[in-house]
Amino acid sequence: MKLFDHRNRERNADTRRVYALFEIAHTAVDFGAALCFTIGSVLFFWKQYETAAIWLFTVGSVLFMVKPSLRLAREIKLWRMGQIERLADRDQNG
Numbered sequence: 608m609k610l611f612d613h614r615n616r617e618r619n620a621d622t623r624r625v626y627a628l629f630e631i632a633h634t635a636v637d638f639g640a641a642l643c644f645t646i647g648s649v650l651f652f653w654k655q656y657e658t659a660a661i662w663l664f665t666v667g668s669v670l671f672m673v674k675p676s677l678r679l680a681r682e683i684k685l686w687r688m689g690q691i692e693r694l695a696d697r698d699q700n701g
Contacts (some may be wrong), residue, residue: 618692622685629638632638636673643667 616626647663650656 610682610686615682615689616698618685618689625688626681626685629677629684633674633677636637636670636677640670640674643670684685 616622643663644667646661647667650660651661
């Protein structure tokens, strides 16, 4: 199977568990990024908190970069799990 094939996540209980764990991580990162941007936006109302706001925007931006990295890592992990499963089947049947 190819990367980003939805069947990869439904192959067995292990792939469903990996998919669920990555979804939890993705959601947590998404929430963290949104929180950083929201708090950073509010802090810009006061001049003395401008530096903190800039840092929160920077952290939020990094978290937004992590999101596609998590998705790619998840898909590679699921794909590799399928390759190992295929090799195990070939070894048992060969």
